[in-house]
Amino acid sequence: MGCQPPDAQQQARLQPILNRLVEKSGLSYMPALFIAAMEVPNAFAFGTGLMGGSGIAVTKPILEILDDRELGSVLAHELGHIVSRDTALMTMISITLTVLNNMTRGMSNIGRLALVGGLLIEVIAYFPRVIAAGITQLREYAADAYSAYLTEDVEPMISAFKKMRTWHETNEPKRKKTLLDHLQRNRMDELLLSHPDMSKRINMLNQLREENHESV
Numbered sequence: 001m002g003c004q005p006p007d008a009q010q011q012a013r014l015q016p017i018l019n020r021l022v023e024k025s026g027l028s029y030m031p032a033l034f035i036a037a038m039e040v041p042n043a044f045a046f047g048t049g050l051m052g053g054s055g056i057a058v059t060k061p062i063l064e065i066l067d068d069r070e071l072g073s074v075l076a077h078e079l080g081h082i083v084s085r086d087t088a089l090m091t092m093i094s095i096t097l098t099v100l101n102n103m104t105r106g107m108s109n110i111g112r113l114a115l116v117g118g119l120l121i122e123v124i125a126y127f128p129r130v131i132a133a134g135i136t137q138l139r140e141y142a143a144d145a146y147s148a149y150l151t152e153d154v155e156p157m158i159s160a161f162k163k164m165r166t167w168h169e170t171n172e173p174k175r176k177k178t179l180l181d182h183l184q185r186n187r188m189d190e191l192l193l194s195h196p197d198m199s200k201r202i203n204m205l206n207q208l209r210e211e212n213h214e215s216v
Contacts, residue, residue, distance in 0.1 A: 001044075002037030003057050010035060010063065017072045018056070021079055021150055031056050031082055040171075041065055041164045045078040045086070054082045065163050073147050073156035080146030086139045137196045144201055145208060154205040161198050 006014060014033050022030055032055040036042070041062035047054030056078045058071075066074065080086075148154045 001057060003034035003055075004037070006033050006035050013063070013068070014058070014071075014075070017068060018075055018079075021072065021076050024150055025079055025083055027079070027083060031079070034058075035060065041167050043074050043078055045081040047082075056082070061167065062164070065167055066160055069151075069153075069156040070160040070163065073151050073153075074160055076147035076150040077143045077157065079150065080143035081139065083146070084139070084142065086143070140195050141201065141204055144205060148205060148208055154209045158202050158205050161202050165198050 005011075011033065018030070018033065031045070031047075034055055034057040036044070036057040036059050038059045039061065041059060041064075043056065043058040043062055045054065045056050056075060058074070062074065063071070144157060147157050151157070
């Protein structure tokens with residue numbers, strides 16, 4: 001991802017926000033901050049969390065489009081992944097899927113007699129991929145909820161999602177749409193997504209706000 005330490009200006013903006021969030025979370029160490037060399041608004045957590053081995057990376061575009069409250073909600077989301085040890089879990093899932101993918105590719109190179117076996121392994125390997133995608137989607141929802149808990153407000157996260165969605169709609173390369181582009185994403189497609197649809201995440205946060213209001 002081409003991660004580099006933040007410059008002085010970026011550090012001065014990010015570190016105080018992260019300091020407040022880490023103190024409130026009760027995490028016993030401070031995750032390292034990085035700037036990722038990606039030309040899209042994004043943020044991610046990484047590392048096992050063992051002996052303080054974790055970090056949070058953000059991209060320059062996300063720093064440009066989000067204000068401090070929205071940026072705080074994003075950092076709180078990534079902090080949620082670290083607190084819940086999601087980064088370690090996702091590493092194990094990634095290794096497992098890589099092994100399965102290598103198995104299916106290896107079977108396809110054995111020869112014609114392995115065709116049926118290769119197809120069978122491919123079908124069997126599909127289910128762990130669905131399960132893995134389901135786990136990661138649930139962890140994304142959980143991290144969104146943790147962000148709302150840590151910042152005590154769902155609105156900054158919702159606003160951040162809307163800004164990022166607008167950025168993608170404005171900046172993604174324009175191309176001639178095919179028939180498939182006009183079809184709605186079906187449930188089978190969603191089963192293999194690592195992140196839930198942004199609209200669904202916004203709906204979850206709105207529902208969380210309504211439930212909190214009802215309980216007061």
